[in-house]
Structures are given as structure tokens and as C-alpha cells.
Amino acid sequence: MDLILIRHPAVAIDAGVCYGQTDAPLVHDARVSARDVLARMRALNVPDCVDGWHSSPLRRCASLADALGTARIDARLSEMHFGAWEGCAWDDIDRALIDAWAADIEHARPHGGESLAQFSARVFDWFDEASADASSVMHVVAHAGVMRVLAARLLRLDYAGALQWALDFEGIVWLRRAGERWIVVRWNA
Template identity: 65%
Template sequence: MDLVLIRHPEVAVEAGVCYGQTDVPLRRDVRELASTLTTRMNALSVPACIDGWHTSPLRRCASLAHALATGTHVDARLSEMHFGAWEGRKWDAIDHALVDAWAADIEHARPHGGESLAQFADRVLAWFRETCADRDGAVHVIAHAGVVRVLAAHLLGVSRENALQWPLDFGALAWFRRVRGQWLLVRWNA
């Protein structure tokens, strides 16, 4: 089984703003982005999407999924982490003591009033278990950096805290393959 995860392309939001589950638009035309992504996936020999794209309902993901295929599976469990009171605020305008408290217990702290990393991961992994557990064919997903990193940590058996530090560009591809029950990383940030 192959799991192909695509981070949404660049959004029309000022740099340095925490936007988690805030529904923001893409910076560029979605048809152009879909064409570029299709070309890149073909060049990388990514398995074809037969069963439709799975996507977050947030338009920065869903609009691209809809442009790529007529069959999409929209699932709120693929939404980015909810940052509560920090949503829409500049990171440097958030009280540094609150950010430090969050960093000190990244797995369970929720000084913003939104989701903890553990709650977020539980939601994403529930989608994964339901969608990918007994599947043989490829699953294609348009999601958020947090979703991709949480799934990568789970599949590769590394800590979520470490995976959150991995670079992942807008529009980047992460491709995993299950071979004899073991998940392998085929491509990261491609």
C-alpha cells in the first residue's frame, strides 16, 4: 500500500501568522497548482490516484483536491491543529510565556485553548486507522503540515516532537509505502 501526502500550496496569509484551522485561500490559481502537482507526481512515478483524493475541508486543501479529481473524500479529521485563541494572530504578538509553556509540554499543553498535540494526533490517527488499515491500493491526501508530520511520526516510529521539526515546503509531497507490514519512506519534501 502507498500513502501519498501532499501539503497544501502557499496560502494568501501574511508570513508569521498562526492560521491553524482558520480557513484561508491559496495564493495562486488552483488549476495551475493542480497541473504543476500532476506533472511532478508523474515525474516521480507516484502511483495513480484511482479512488479520489482525501482532503481536509479547509479550502486551501479541498480546492486543490477538487481541482485534481472529481471524486474527493472530505474529512474534518484531516484539518490542521486548532490553535484556539492564537488563530489569526502573529506568532510574535502571542505572550512568550504562553508559547514557552506550550513548548515545555508540546504533547499535552494547550495554553491557546485549542487542541493539544496529543488530541490532534488522536484525531488524525483515527482517520488513518479507518482509511488505511486494511487497504492494499494507494491513498492520496491533500492536508496540512501538522497532519503530514503526525502521520510520518506514526508510520516511522519517531517522536512527534521530532517530526514537527522536519522541513516540509508548501505543496511538498511525502510518500510512504507499506511492505510486509513495515512502513518505508519513499520520498520526503519532494
């Protein structure tokens, strides 16, 4: 099975702002982004989408998924919820709170939103259900957090490290199941 993950396009939010589940608008038209993504996918020989695109309901993902074809919207694909930190500049958040979160990245929730463990469980619940019904390839328009925790789980890597992996807007991640393990075909292509 091939899992194709596409990060949403750039959002109209200032750099350095925590926007998790904030429903941010796109900087550019989703149809332009869709043309660019499809051209890159063709150049990389990414398998075609046959069964429709899975997507977060947040418009930065859903609008791209709609522009790419049929979209299957699922709230479990939403980005992590950062509670009171949503819409705040990271530099304005109390450093002690960020340090507390970093000290227990899996379970701490100093922002009052989701812990990484809660977020990951939600995403894995979606993946386990969707992949059971999937054909040989599954296409997803998602958020960086969703893509990183999925990749970490499938590749059997540490979540804390995976959260640091570079992932550009419209970045393509292509994972392939080879027997019982998963491999990276492309990262941030």
C-alpha cells in the same frame, strides 16, 4: 500500501501568522497548482490516484483536491486548532505561553485549542478507518501538521522532532508500507 501526502498550496496570509484551522484562501488558482503537482508526481513515478483524493475540508486543501479529481472530505484531516492563537502573529504571542506549550508539547493547550495528543488522535482515527478500506495506494491533500504526525506515527518516531521537518507548500511525501514497517520513499519532493 503507498500513502501519498500532498501539502496544500501557498495561502494568502502573511508569513509568521498562526493559521491552523483558519480557512485561508490560496495565493494562486488551485487548477494551476493541480497541474504542477500532477506533473511532479509523474516525474517522481508516484502511483496514480484511482480511488479519489482524501482531503481536509479547509479550502486550501479541498480546492486542490477538487482540482486533482474526486475529493473525499473529512474534518479529521483539518490542521491542528490553535484556539486563541488563530490569526495571530507568532511574534505577538506571549513568549511564556509558547514556552509552556513547548515544555509539554503533547498535552499543553495554552491557546485553548487542541493539544498535540488530541490532534494526533483525531488524525490517527481518520487514518485507521480510511486505510482499512483503501486499495494499494491512498492519496491525501493535507496540512503540514497532519502530514508530520502521520509520518511520525507510521515511522515510529518522536512527534516533537517530526514537527520540525521541512515541508514546502505543495510538497509531496510518499510513504510505503513494507511488511510491518513504513519507509520514506520521498520527503518534501
